[in-house]
Amino acid sequence: MTAPHVWRNVLRIALLLVVASFVLAPLWATVMGGFKTNPEIRTSAFALPDAWNTEFYGAILSDPSFWRYLGNSLLISSAAVVLTLIVGSAAAYVFAQIRFFGANFLFSYLLLGLMFPFATAILPLFIKVRDLGLLDTYWAVILPQTAFGLSLAILLFRTFFAQLPKELFEAAYIDGCGYVRFFIMFTLPLSTPILATVGVFVFVQSWNNFLLPLVVLNSREVFTWPLGMMQYRGEFVTQWNQTLAFVTLSLVPAVVFFLAAQKYIVAGLTGGAVKG
Amino acid sequence: MAEVRLENVTKAFGNLTVIPDLSLTVPDKSFTVLVGPSGCGKSTLLRLIAGLEKPTSGAIRIGGDDVTRAEPSKRGISMVFQSYALYPHMSVARNIDFGLRISNVPKEERERRLNEAARILALEDYLDRKPAELSGGQRQRVAIGRSIVRNPKVFLFDEPLSNLDAALRAQMRVELAELHQSIASTMIYVTHDQVEAMTLADQIVVMNKGRIEQIGTPMDLYDKPASVFVAGFIGSPKMNLMPGKAIGRPDIPTVGIRPEDVEVTEGDGWETKARVVETLGSDTIAHVRVEDVGEMTVRLPGHIRLNDGDRLKLRADPARQHHFDADGRRMEGQTA
Numbered sequence: 001m002t003a004p005h006v007w008r009n010v011l012r013i014a015l016l017l018v019v020a021s022f023v024l025a026p027l028w029a030t031v032m033g034g035f036k037t038n039p040e041i042r043t044s045a046f047a048l049p050d051a052w053n054t055e056f057y058g059a060i061l062s063d064p065s066f067w068r069y070l071g072n073s074l075l076i077s078s079a080a081v082v083l084t085l086i087v088g089s090a091a092a093y094v095f096a097q098i099r100f101f102g103a104n105f106l107f108s109y110l111l112l113g114l115m116f117p118f119a120t121a122i123l124p125l126f127i128k129v130r131d132l133g134l135l136d137t138y139w140a141v142i143l144p145q146t147a148f149g150l151s152l153a154i155l156l157f158r159t160f161f162a163q164l165p166k167e168l169f170e171a172a173y174i175d176g177c178g179y180v181r182f183f184i185m186f187t188l189p190l191s192t193p194i195l196a197t198v199g200v201f202v203f204v205q206s207w208n209n210f211l212l213p214l215v216v217l218n219s220r221e222v223f224t225w226p227l228g229m230m231q232y233r234g235e236f237v238t239q240w241n242q243t244l245a246f247v248t249l250s251l252v253p254a255v256v257f258f259l260a261a262q263k264y265i266v267a268g269l270t271g272g273a274v275k276g
Numbered sequence: 277m278a279e280v281r282l283e284n285v286t287k288a289f290g291n292l293t294v295i296p297d298l299s300l301t302v303p304d305k306s307f308t309v310l311v312g313p314s315g316c317g318k319s320t321l322l323r324l325i326a327g328l329e330k331p332t333s334g335a336i337r338i339g340g341d342d343v344t345r346a347e348p349s350k351r352g353i354s355m356v357f358q359s360y361a362l363y364p365h366m367s368v369a370r371n372i373d374f375g376l377r378i379s380n381v382p383k384e385e386r387e388r389r390l391n392e393a394a395r396i397l398a399l400e401d402y403l404d405r406k407p408a409e410l411s412g413g414q415r416q417r418v419a420i421g422r423s424i425v426r427n428p429k430v431f432l433f434d435e436p437l438s439n440l441d442a443a444l445r446a447q448m449r450v451e452l453a454e455l456h457q458s459i460a461s462t463m464i465y466v467t468h469d470q471v472e473a474m475t476l477a478d479q480i481v482v483m484n485k486g487r488i489e490q491i492g493t494p495m496d497l498y499d500k501p502a503s504v505f506v507a508g509f510i511g512s513p514k515m516n517l518m519p520g521k522a523i524g525r526p527d528i529p530t531v532g533i534r535p536e537d538v539e540v541t542e543g544d545g546w547e548t549k550a551r552v553v554e555t556l557g558s559d560t561i562a563h564v565r566v567e568d569v570g571e572m573t574v575r576l577p578g579h580i581r582l583n584d585g586d587r588l589k590l591r592a593d594p595a596r597q598h599h600f601d602a603d604g605r606r607m608e609g610q611t612a
Contacts, residue, residue: 167361170328175375175422176349189365 027251034245041240056245065220066246069228074253076141076213076224077206083146084153084202085195091150092157093183097169107158113151121148122215129216140216141224145209149202160194161187196264200257207254225250278339278352278429278462279304280325285334287320294320295486297334302430302464303479304339307456309465311473311509312483319434321483322466326355326432339429349379354423355432358439360415362407362422369394369403372421393421396458413444417451424459433465437472449475470510474498482506504604507532513561513573515598522569523592525599528607532598535561535575538590545591548572553582564590 025046033041034056035049060066095107125144134140164187172182188195210226217223229246232239280302287295294317302308310318323329325336327348336344343351354375363371370377372393376386394400397417407415416436423431433452437445453476456463467473473480474494482489482497482505490502494510501507507515513535520528548564551571560576574590582588599607 165359165361167357167359168363171355171357171361171422172363172374173328174326174348174353174355175426176347176378177374181378186363186365 030244030251031248033241034248036241038240041244053241056241057249060242060245060249065228065231066225066249068221069223069225070250070253072138072222073207073224073226073250076138076145077203079138079142080145080149080206081199081202083142084149085199087146088150088153088198089157089161089188089191089195090183092154092161093187095154095158096161097179107154110151110154113148114155116148118148119211122211125212126215135216136218136222138222141206141209141213144212145202145206149198149205153198153202156194156198157191160191164190192264196261200261200265203257204254279337280430280462280464281335281337282321282325283335283337285321285324285331285336287317287324287329288332293486295324298486298488300481300488300491302462304462305460306478307453307463307465307476308479308481309467309473309477310481310483311467311470312489313509314468316483317486318466318468318483322355322432322434322464325430325464326353327351328355349375352429353432354426354428354430355434356416356419356423356436358435360407360419360439362415362418364407367404367406368399368410368418368421371407371418372399372403372425375422375426389425389427393424396424396455397421412440413448416440416448420452420455424455429462431461431463433463435467436465438467438469445472452476471512474510480510482509500606501532501598502606504530504532504600507598507600513575516572517600518569518572520599522566523594523597528599529602530600530604532600533572533592534596535573537593537596538572538574538576539593540576540580541589541591543591545589546572548588548590550582550584550586550588553584553586555582562588564588566590 029045032047032049033045035052035054037053040050091110095103129135129140129144134143168186169182172186177185208226209224213224213227217227220228225246229243229250232243232246280300282298282300285295285298286293298321300321310321312318320329324331325338327343327346331344334344335342338351338353348355363374366374369390373386373390376389381389390403391400394403397420399414399417399421402410402414402418407418410418416439419436436452437448440448449472452465456476465472465476477494479491480494480497481491484505490497490506492500497506497510501510501515504517508517511534515532515534516538517530517532520526520531523531525531546566546569548566550562550564552563554561554563556578558578560578560580560582562574562576562582564572564574566572572590576582601607
């Protein structure tokens with residue numbers, strides 16, 4: 001290795017370390033904050049705790065409402081992922097496979113959703129959800145999140161499906177396999193990378209969403225974890241250590257989900273060549 | 277009986293007419309090769325027979341049944357694609373018996389046919405592998421195996437060998453010929469390679485711009501090409517086409533002389549100069565320039581040693597010349 005290479009690598013690694021620290025430092029502070037007392041957080045946010053106080057984590061883990069919030073979030077996010085994958089892939093399959101009158105118009109219409117910020121729609125969304133009588137139910141969060149995830153999902157799915165060789169369908173068609181069966185037996189199994197990518201994206205979006213649940217959910221029974229976190233913010237005092245411990249524990253499922261899907265995402269980036 | 281008949285079939289994509297009014301009969305149990313330059317409509321014709329495209333007008337019959345509007349799976353055909361189109365996520369065994377599973381063939385029957393196909397194609401050791409773990413030739417055999425197990429009345433091949441290297445292609449050509457002998461079905465084979473056409477076919481259909489130029493046995497086409505197009509397409513190296521005055525017959529618009537019908541002579545003949553000499557061992561192919569006539573390709577016996585730039589005197593066998601009229605059609609009775 002020559003000297004310029006070494007320097008270039010050092011520079012590259014240094015840059016990556018800086019970028020990584022932007023992500024890792026707050027996470028570190030969050031995890032550590034759960035072990036500290038409130039005054040300690042204020043004075044030394046990033047240091048190791050003086051004493052490892054586990055009672056805040058313990059308090060949260062033993063609090064049944066924490067598990068309820070986590071369960072609600074898990075249910076809502078999973079449902080949003082499943083619905084987005086089913087509806088999005090089915091719609092994208094039609095766009096990729098069948099040419100019909102108005103297909104381009106319809107596709108562009110769906111893509112308009114990409115340019116439509118969630119927050120702008122919050123009032124009409126609330127009214128619609130209320131009119132449908134869904135306020136304070138899981139569906140009030142699941143359905144809008146699915147709807148807003150669809151345009152990106154369809155865009156990604158369609159591109160991926162269109163790359164599957166056309167002859168594959170023709171061969172299966174001659175074997176007696178119709179459109180629907182091809183979708184289930186070929187398109188979906190061959191699309192795991194893109195399914196995982198969209199799945200992670202929708203899951204994390206849904207898991208972290210604060211605004212929509214805040215507006216459409218009122219009773220504690222259906223609260224998601226970002227809403228549940230608010231109970232540690234009193235009128236006068238915020239219990240930072242409990243909040244941070246809560247956040248740390250709430251992050252775990254999203255991280256686990258990402259790690260589980262990561263294998264497929266990486267496979268999608270490196271593999272994908274169909275013809276040998 | 278699985279004769280394939282196309283009756284006045286036309287096919288247009290929008291304003292573009294790919295096949296204007298074509299009729300063709302492929303006899304039962306024949307190996308018919310559709311051959312022509314790219315874009316001549318041969319693949320479209322095959323896809324029409326397969327049912328992957330619907331004709332704009334006309335009728336298609338397979339074994340006497342009108343299948344013009346029938347689904348591909350109901351036509352009794354199977355197709356081998358250029359890119360093999362193997363199912364990448366399924367094992368070789370699943371690839372081969374997929375069609376049988378779809379049509380709910382009982383398990384014993386399915387396994388019997390799968391093993392039979394694997395035996396014929398020497399794939400027994402590979403049944404559990406995925407397509408990605410196979411070589412090009414093996415993939416091609418899996419694609420053929422997928423066709424065989426369906427017991428089709430008609431096999432369709434769409435340039436199945438063009439992704440293989442030259443040595444493998446020659447080997448697969450022999451295997452395909454053997455396959456046709458062993459399972460006597462009608463086979464329709466599309467290629468742009470006239471060597472494949474000549475070696476495999478009982479019947480060759482030469483196509484150009486969506487029309488049939490000529491139908492016949494390989495030697496018919498070779499000995500009596502019906503048009504300048506066929507003359508130039510069949511045979512390698514290509515037939516020499518030149519104006520009639522080159523042989524002292526200005527009344528003939530075009531005369532064709534195959535490279536192998538030219539010999540070195542001591543008597544009357546063309547004075548030529550070799551531009552490029554290809555020494556193949558068995559033959560020597562010389563690209564020569566003939567004064568007042570132009571370029572010519574000749575195939576000489578291998579024992580004649582030539583160097584680039586050599587001068588030689590050539591004579592064409594008058595009994596083996598092909599005469600074509602101004603429209604490029606063969607002039608009958610003109611060849612001796």
